[in-house]
Amino acid sequence: MNVVVTGGGMAGMEFLRHASKLPLNITLIEPKRVMVCQALLPELLSDKVDESSLCVKIDEFCDRAGVEFVRDRAKYVENGLIVTEKGRLIEYDIVVLAVGAETNYYGIKDAELTHNVNTLEATLKAKKALDKAERVVVVGSGITGVEIALELAELGFDVRVVESMNRVLPTFSPKVSNFVYKIMKKDGIEVETSTTVLKVDDDGVITSRGKIYGDMVIWCAGLKPSSFVENLDVPKEKGWVKVDPFLRANGYFAIGDCAFVNIDGHIATKTALEAEMQAKHVAKNVERILKGDRLTRYRIRSSLDKPIAMIMLAKGRAILVYKGRLISKPMKLIYKIKKIAIERFLRSFT
Numbered sequence: 001m002n003v004v005v006t007g008g009g010m011a012g013m014e015f016l017r018h019a020s021k022l023p024l025n026i027t028l029i030e031p032k033r034v035m036v037c038q039a040l041l042p043e044l045l046s047d048k049v050d051e052s053s054l055c056v057k058i059d060e061f062c063d064r065a066g067v068e069f070v071r072d073r074a075k076y077v078e079n080g081l082i083v084t085e086k087g088r089l090i091e092y093d094i095v096v097l098a099v100g101a102e103t104n105y106y107g108i109k110d111a112e113l114t115h116n117v118n119t120l121e122a123t124l125k126a127k128k129a130l131d132k133a134e135r136v137v138v139v140g141s142g143i144t145g146v147e148i149a150l151e152l153a154e155l156g157f158d159v160r161v162v163e164s165m166n167r168v169l170p171t172f173s174p175k176v177s178n179f180v181y182k183i184m185k186k187d188g189i190e191v192e193t194s195t196t197v198l199k200v201d202d203d204g205v206i207t208s209r210g211k212i213y214g215d216m217v218i219w220c221a222g223l224k225p226s227s228f229v230e231n232l233d234v235p236k237e238k239g240w241v242k243v244d245p246f247l248r249a250n251g252y253f254a255i256g257d258c259a260f261v262n263i264d265g266h267i268a269t270k271t272a273l274e275a276e277m278q279a280k281h282v283a284k285n286v287e288r289i290l291k292g293d294r295l296t297r298y299r300i301r302s303s304l305d306k307p308i309a310m311i312m313l314a315k316g317r318a319i320l321v322y323k324g325r326l327i328s329k330p331m332k333l334i335y336k337i338k339k340i341a342i343e344r345f346l347r348s349f350t
């Protein structure tokens with residue numbers, strides 16, 4: 001049976017780690033050389049970790065796991081074949097979509113000219129730009145925006161955060177937001193909530209409340225579905241692949257950030273934990289297909305109404321939000337646990 005995985009990020013690689021033990025011909029289509037642990041990108045920006053400690057070499061992993069690695073980008077699907085950008089046609093019996101997400105600029109003028117930390121390349125570019133900056137504007141205060149702002153404040157940058165909602169970490173409870181807001185203020189960060197960026201220019205951003213000056217702008221305001229998904233004939237929710245409780249959509253499996261998982265009214269968060277769990281579940285379901293068994297339903301671990309997240313707050317601190325509840329003590333221990341969990345995850349590929 002031919003299984004093709006599009007995307008070798010956290011979800012795709014975790015699927016491969018499990019499914020490569022099964023009697024399958026597996027092909028991975030991924031344009032990048034390495035899998036990146038995005039959770040460490042804020043610390044790469046602040047120079048706490050180096051590039052090698054957050055990357056897994058995909059070719060070496062695929063060699064060991066017996067997976068064919070096609071270093072290319074899936075472009076579209078036609079007549080039962082995946083067509084890549086370089087013109088390869090790849091046959092499949094099962095496709096696992098794991099193409100992640102792209103930065104969303106919401107059509108805001110010149111927002112594409114800002115920096116971001118969504119990929120390794122973008123983070124390294126932003127890191128270089130920091131050499132010439134003193135004032136940094138961070139747009140968006142979800143987990144990434146908060147982590148970046150605090151890392152930069154620790155380094156002594158003058159940081160202003162702009163958030164369109166009325167509090168930081170708006171998808172979490174007000175208790176979590178207030179706790180983190182106080183830390184941000186204490187660390188000297190200016191936070192402008194209920195403020196929308198209208199335009200980006202050479203020396204900052206123009207917002208609904210006036211100009212905010214900055215030597216560089218880091219965009220942490222949101223994600224949108226990958227362009228590959230746009231052209232696929234699958235059910236969608238705001239462009240994301242809308243899967244059933246078995247994580248299937250019109251004959252494809254979809255996992256990780258590219259998937260919209262709504263089971264019994266609970267919506268999965270776009271997090272590493274969900275990417276890993278979904279990947280493992282789909283590998284199990286593929287095994288069931290091989291054995292002729294019935295597929296089993298997925299169980300969401302971290303949903304928007306009861307999220308699970310470890311949020312790093314610089315200075316060796318982190319908090320845990322468990323099923324929506326704030327666990328803020330001891331912050332240094334939570335930070336250490338998060339680092340150990342990431343290290344273990346990365347080591348499982350070597």
Ligand SMILES: Cc1cc2nc3c(=O)[nH]c(=O)nc-3n(C[C@H](O)[C@H](O)[C@H](O)COP(=O)(O)OP(=O)(O)OC[C@H]3O[C@@H](n4cnc5c(N)ncnc54)[C@H](O)[C@@H]3O)c2cc1C
Pocket residue numbers: 006007008009010011012029030031032037038039040041042072073074075098099100101117118119143144226228255256257258270271272273274275309310311
């Ligand atoms: C800065 C940052 C910090 C984060 N911190 C945390 C955290 O602390 N905790 C947490 O739980 N989550 C965190 N996340 C979210 C987490 O990293 C993602 O939810 C997770 O990586 C999703 O995995 P994925 O495989 O779906 O997507 P990705 O890991 O983004 O991988 C997608 C892959 O698909 C490839 N791809 C794209 N298009 C194509 C195509 N057409 N053909 C083939 N391949 C393609 C890409 O090159 C990429 O390698 C963070 C994210 C960011 C950006």
